[in-house]
Amino acid sequence: MSIFISMSIEDFQNPLEKETKGIESVESFESLYKVIRNTGEIKGTLKNYTPDEVIKVIERVRHGHRSIEFVTRSYGIRDAVERLLENDKLYQKYTKGSRAKK
Numbered sequence: 001m002s003i004f005i006s007m008s009i010e011d012f013q014n015p016l017e018k019e020t021k022g023i024e025s026v027e028s029f030e031s032l033y034k035v036i037r038n039t040g041e042i043k044g045t046l047k048n049y050t051p052d053e054v055i056k057v058i059e060r061v062r063h064g065h066r067s068i069e070f071v072t073r074s075y076g077i078r079d080a081v082e083r084l085l086e087n088d089k090l091y092q093k094y095t096k097g098s099r100a101k102k
Contacts, residue, residue, distance in 0.1 A: 022035055024079070029084055032084065033051075039075065045073075054077065062085070
């Protein structure tokens with residue numbers, strides 16, 4: 001006895017489309033953090049990261065304790081952080097006249 005189930009490709013959710021739509025257009029770190037939290041686990045090059053791990057690294061960059069290279073490129077997160085840092089007063093306060101640690 002065999003069972004045949006008919007489904008189209010549209011019936012399957014693309015795991016890369018989770019809640020990452022909008023990362024490229026976020027206008028604040030709060031909005032970025034919301035998208036990251038909604039995304040769930042984020043697959044990086046070397047390991048998978050929890051949303052809290054990614055946010056913690058971003059905050060360390062904002063405070064000048066880490067360089068931008070520590071932020072994952074997955075889903076365009078690093079690009080979004082770089083764009084947001086351009087006008088981030090917190091980042092400018094902590095990094096004015098100094099370089100972030102690598």
